[in-house]
Amino acid sequence: MTSTLGFAILAVLARGDRTGYDIAAVMRRPVGYFWTAGHSQIHTELQKLRIAGLVGYEAAHGPGPQDKKVYHLTPEGSAKLREWITKPPRERPERDELVLKTYAAWLAEPGLVRQMFTDQLAAHEARLTEYERAEASFGEPPPFGDPRFGNYATLLCGLGYERHRAEWCRWMIAQLGTGS
Amino acid sequence: MTSTLGFAILAVLARGDRTGYDIAAVMRRPVGYFWTAGHSQIHTELQKLRIAGLVGYEAAHGPGPQDKKVYHLTPEGSAKLREWITKPPRERPERDELVLKTYAAWLAEPGLVRQMFTDQLAAHEARLTEYERAEASFGEPPPFGDPRFGNYATLLCGLGYERHRAEWCRWMIAQLGTGS
DNA sequence: CACAACTATGTCTGAACTGACATAGTCTGT
DNA sequence: ACAGACTATGTCAGTTCAGACATAGTTGTG
Numbered sequence: 001m002t003s004t005l006g007f008a009i010l011a012v013l014a015r016g017d018r019t020g021y022d023i024a025a026v027m028r029r030p031v032g033y034f035w036t037a038g039h040s041q042i043h044t045e046l047q048k049l050r051i052a053g054l055v056g057y058e059a060a061h062g063p064g065p066q067d068k069k070v071y072h073l074t075p076e077g078s079a080k081l082r083e084w085i086t087k088p089p090r091e092r093p094e095r096d097e098l099v100l101k102t103y104a105a106w107l108a109e110p111g112l113v114r115q116m117f118t119d120q121l122a123a124h125e126a127r128l129t130e131y132e133r134a135e136a137s138f139g140e141p142p143p144f145g146d147p148r149f150g151n152y153a154t155l156l157c158g159l160g161y162e163r164h165r166a167e168w169c170r171w172m173i174a175q176l177g178t179g180s
Numbered sequence: 181m182t183s184t185l186g187f188a189i190l191a192v193l194a195r196g197d198r199t200g201y202d203i204a205a206v207m208r209r210p211v212g213y214f215w216t217a218g219h220s221q222i223h224t225e226l227q228k229l230r231i232a233g234l235v236g237y238e239a240a241h242g243p244g245p246q247d248k249k250v251y252h253l254t255p256e257g258s259a260k261l262r263e264w265i266t267k268p269p270r271e272r273p274e275r276d277e278l279v280l281k282t283y284a285a286w287l288a289e290p291g292l293v294r295q296m297f298t299d300q301l302a303a304h305e306a307r308l309t310e311y312e313r314a315e316a317s318f319g320e321p322p323p324f325g326d327p328r329f330g331n332y333a334t335l336l337c338g339l340g341y342e343r344h345r346a347e348w349c350r351w352m353i354a355q356l357g358t359g360s
Numbered sequence: 361c362a363c364a365a366c367t368a369t370g371t372c373t374g375a376a377c378t379g380a381c382a383t384a385g386t387c388t389g390t
Numbered sequence: 391a392c393a394g395a396c397t398a399t400g401t402c403a404g405t406t407c408a409g410a411c412a413t414a415g416t417t418g419t420g
Contacts, residue, residue, distance in 0.1 A: 003405080003406075004275075004277055004280065005406080005407090007280065007284075008280055010284075011280060011283055011284035014284060014287060019367090019368070019369090020368075020369070020370095021367060021368050021369075022367095022368095029274075033274065033279065034274075034276075034279045034280045034282070034283040035274070035275060035276075035279075035280050035283075036273035036274055036275065037273075037407085038407075038408065038409080039368085039369085039370090040369095040370075040371080040372095040407090040408080040409080040410095041406080041407065041408080043368095043369065043370060043371095044370090044371090047370095062367070062368065062415085062416090063366085063367050063368065063414080063415040063416045063417085065368080065369070065370090065412090065413050065414045065415075066368070066369050066370080066413090066414090067368090067369090068367080068368055068369080069368090069369080078287075081284060081287065082287050082288055084281075085281050085284050085285060085287060085288040085292075085293070086281075086288050086289070086292035086293055086295070086296050088296060088299060088300075089277035089278045089281060090277065092275065092276065092277065093216035093217075093377095094209075094213065094214075094215070094216055095184075095215055095216065095272065096214070096215075096272065097184055097269035097270065097272065098269045099213065099214045099215075099334050099337055100184065100187065100188050100191060100214045100215050101264075101265050101266075101269060102214070102330060102333045102334055102337070103191055103214040103215075103330040103331070103333075103334050104187075104190075104191035104194060104261060104265050104330060105265060105324070105329070105330060105333070106324060106325055106326060106327050106329045106330050107194060107258075107261065107262050107265060108262055108265040108266050109266070110324055112265075112266035113265070113266055113324075115266070116266050116268060119268060141355070144285070144286060144290055144293075144355060144356060145286055146286060147286050149285070149286045149355075150282060150283040150284060150285055150286050151283070153282045153283075153285070153352060153355075154279050154282055154283050156348065156351065157279055157282070157348050160344040160345075160347060160348050161341075161344060163344070164340040164341060164343070164344040165340075167340060168336065168337050168340050171336065172333060175321070175324060175329075175333075176324060183375080183376075184376095185376080185377090199397090199398070199399090200398075200399070200400095201397060201398050201399075202397095202398095217377085218377075218378065218379080219398090219399085219400090220377090220378080220379080220380095220399095220400075220401080220402095221376080221377065221378085223398095223399065223400060223401095224400090224401095227400095242385085242386090242397070242398065243384075243385040243386045243387085243396085243397050243398065245382090245383050245384045245385075245398080245399070245400090246383090246384090246398070246399050246400080247398090247399090248397080248398055248399080249398090249399080273407095273408095
């Protein structure tokens with residue numbers, strides 16, 4: 001009964017041993033385009049994974065009150081992960097606050113809505129240039145089988161998403177510009 | 181302390197009085213491109229909104245064990261909604277199971293990954309034709325101020341999203357096709 | 361040398377959400 | 391006349407998640 005977060009952790013550990021803190025750092029934006037979780041959730045989930053026998057750890061001395069725990073995949077964890085990857089993903093319900101606000105936007109002042117979308121567009125464009133820089137640093141797309149293929153493919157997804165979002169914001173702004 | 185779901189319900193009620201059951205139906209795909217929630221959550225939230233004085237209801241006889249409750253916005257609810265619309269949305273963390281699977285895909289058999297993306301592409305294309313039909317039925321984009329503007333704008337967002345997703349799936353399939 | 365930022369683990373509360381269970385009248389097609 | 395789908399409200403148990411709280415050594419900056 002491993003949760004999706006559990007598999008996200010296994011996916012990170014498949015690329016190399018890490019502490020819980022490191023896993024949280026990898027998942028944090030703008031590094032992780034694939035999943036996000038707070039450290040508190042990660043520590044809790046790591047305990048579950050350890051009980052399930054999917055990960056193990058070696059304690060090592062480090063800064064902080066407790067010893068740090070460097071986690072690694074067990075063979076069972078690796079097998080479970082591989083098996084999970086190609087099973088069809090369950091679709092997450094769409095819950096997007098901006099879309100909801102748009103649905104209700106006809107009730108609000110056009111100028112304020114326009115401002116909100118202008119801000120959103122700026123945020124998307126900032127992320128876009130950031131992603132484009134990351135893409136350029138790849139050069140050739142890594143081949144399938146290379147761990148970096150995962151990074152490249154998810155980056156490309158993020159890139160496409162930001163472009164679509166930015167375009168939609170521009171359309172909204174245009175609608176509000178001519179309307180008022 | 182109204183939750184986002186609360187505002188989603190207020191946004192639906194702003195277009196006309198409805199029962200909890202009706203609200204759930206509006207939010208259900210493929211009708212609602214803006215938010216989703218189960219009926220159990222909606223009934224719970226409606227009680228909270230009523231206690232907060234943002235909605236009221238009139239009981240009416242209907243099928244079922246209890247009388248049906250036709251909810252409507254109160255002036256306070258309407259004001260709260262209007263005020264909320266243009267406040268900047270907090271960004272939701274990215275949690276997309278397919279993207280996570282892609283991040284880990286380098287560990288799996290290319291053929292199985294290819295199949296998964298082929299299935300995903302088919303689902304996106306199906307939704308795309310459905311959305312395109314809905315868009316065609318609009319004809320001219322409704323003007324801002326018309327409630328249907330919200331429907332049209334969110335539909336356009338969904339359309340852009342599906343196109344971006346389909347394109348990304350095609351790219352993935354192409355990568356897997358030449359690689360194996 | 362002081363202070364801040366970073367490393368590092370963990371607990372706990374409350375909110376949000378899912379899915380199952382419970383109940384029962386009405387409407388539609390065969 | 392009967393079956394099945396639809397209308398309609400609600401509870402409950404369990405999971406997921408965010409954010410606060412707690413603790414403390416190391417590293418880098420001014």
